[in-house]
Amino acid sequence: MRIIIVGFGVVGQSFVKLMLSRSADLYSQQGMKPRVVACLDNSGSAIAPAGLDAQRLLDAKKMRETVGAYEKDGRRFDALEIIEKVDAEVMLECTPTNLNDGEPATSLITSAMRNGKHVICVNKGPLALAFPSLIELANYNGVMLRFSGTVGGGTPILEFAKRCLKGDRIISFRGILNGTTNYILSKMEEGWTYGEAIKDAKEKGYAEANPSLDVDGFDAAAKLVIMANWIMGMKVTMKDINRSGIANVRLPEVRNALERGNAVKLLAVCDSRRLCVAPTEVAKTDPVCVNGTLNAVSFSSEHSGQQTIIGRGAGGMETASAILRDLIEIRDATFS
Numbered sequence: 622m623r624i625i626i627v628g629f630g631v632v633g634q635s636f637v638k639l640m641l642s643r644s645a646d647l648y649s650q651q652g653m654k655p656r657v658v659a660c661l662d663n664s665g666s667a668i669a670p671a672g673l674d675a676q677r678l679l680d681a682k683k684m685r686e687t688v689g690a691y692e693k694d695g696r697r698f699d700a701l702e703i704i705e706k707v708d709a710e711v712m713l714e715c716t717p718t719n720l721n722d723g724e725p726a727t728s729l730i731t732s733a734m735r736n737g738k739h740v741i742c743v744n745k746g747p748l749a750l751a752f753p754s755l756i757e758l759a760n761y762n763g764v765m766l767r768f769s770g771t772v773g774g775g776t777p778i779l780e781f782a783k784r785c786l787k788g789d790r791i792i793s794f795r796g797i798l799n800g801t802t803n804y805i806l807s808k809m810e811e812g813w814t815y816g817e818a819i820k821d822a823k824e825k826g827y828a829e830a831n832p833s834l835d836v837d838g839f840d841a842a843a844k845l846v847i848m849a850n851w852i853m854g855m856k857v858t859m860k861d862i863n864r865s866g867i868a869n870v871r872l873p874e875v876r877n878a879l880e881r882g883n884a885v886k887l888l889a890v891c892d893s894r895r896l897c898v899a900p901t902e903v904a905k906t907d908p909v910c911v912n913g914t915l916n917a918v919s920f921s922s923e924h925s926g927q928q929t930i931i932g933r934g935a936g937g938m939e940t941a942s943a944i945l946r947d948l949i950e951i952r953d954a955t956f957s
Contacts, residue, residue, distance in 0.1 A: 622655045622952055623672075625707060625738070627700055627729055628715030629662040629688050632743055632770070634679060635937035636713065636944050641675050643945075651949055659698075659707045665689015666698045668707060700725070704732045711951060713944065714742040720839055720859065723747040730755060734762045739955070741947045743770035743940055749843035753856040765954060767947035772798065772844045775939030776932025777946070778918050782852045789922040791852060793892035796909050796918030798844040800934040801828045801835040802867050802887040806900075807912040809875045810884060815868075827914060837866035838887065838898045845889040845898060848918075853891060863897040870900050878902045884910055 626633050640647070640655055647653045656672030664687035667673055673691065681690040689697060704712060712733035716726050723746040730747055733740050740759070742748065747755060748768055759766040772778050782791060797803050804827050808818035819836065822828035834840050842862040849855040867887050878885050881902070886909070888901040903910045908929040909917040916934035921927050933939055 623658045623709040624655055625659040625709045625712045626657055627661050629660055629682055631937040632940045633715040635941035637675050637679055639941040653952055658709050659703050660688045661700050662688050667691035700729055701732050705736055711739045714744050716744055718744050719746045723750040734758050734764050739765045739951045741944055742768045745771045745843040749846045749859050752850040765951050769947050770940040770943035772847055773916055774933055774935045775942040778930055779851055781930045782920055786922055789925050791920050791922050794918055794920045795890045797886055797916050798841040798889045799835055800914035800916055804914045806885055814872055836868050838864045841887055841889050841898045849891045861896055865899045867900050
């Protein structure tokens with residue numbers, strides 16, 4: 622399978638590293654020989670119809686901070702031009718999340734699908750803002766749009782709900798969808814102030830310099846939109862979510878919850894009455910009450926009751942494993 626990678630940050634590089642390390646068993650176990658035929662970042666691009674050398678691509682990015690250094694005389698190609706003109710089966714969209722208008726990712730995904738390319742997206746922006754129309758466009762063009770890495774990183778939350786509970790009907794779900802806020806709230810349980818906890822999260826790399834996407838609940842809300850659409854069959858976007866973050870959670874509130882045997886968590890909830898993200902008291906005995914950077918989601922099904930899946934919600938290699946999972950699914954569906 623020929624792949625175009627747009628965006629070559631931590632996730633894109635992790636995916637190429639994963640392909641390198643698993644190349645032998647991908648072929649022996651899956652019969653796959655995926656190869657990257659084009660790769661773009663903010664400063665350059667590299668194209669090779671027969672396949673780029675993966676290690677050379679990683680070295681170019683590491684040494685010169687751009688894949689444009691792959692060739693000495695390499696020139697920058699426009700992303701849309703590459704998507705339209707380079708022969709490939711799959712486009713991997715790894716640009717930074719933009720929850721304002723979803724660009725440039727939305728235009729890139731749209732172009733890829735209109736040109737008959739399957740899309741694997743790890744960017745929550747387009748899906749949070751235009752999920753129903755993107756799925757409709759994929760169906761119209763006879764291609765697959767997959768996005769396992771947008772929710773739960775390497776933890777197969779979407780797959781668990783869609784496949785493992787296929788014989789039942791999910792009537793609601795609730796859970797912790799953002800590891801950064803969960804880490805901050807876990808530290809506050811230990812007696813840290815909000816300011817101390819967020820400073821520590823930044824130092825450990827769990828929070829960005831501007832952590833608004835996490836602490837104001839936007840990231841969790843975007844994931845909730847994706848899950849509500851994909852799992853529950855809703856047609857919702859970010860504007861349908863009742864959202865509040867953790868910036869106003871204070872230490873006395875956390876201590877009072879602990880005295881009641883509870884913890885304050887940024888909880889995402891989807892049921893017949895509401896779609897919301899908000900700080901919520903959760904019983905310590907509740908299976909979704911996990912600590913640190915873990916994510917956890919409990920699904921309530923009509924017949925099988927409650928099922929909970931727990932795992933790490935972020936990380937380059939974890940998300941790369943989700944991309945590979947999507948790639949195998951596309952291959953199985955289209956080339957078997």
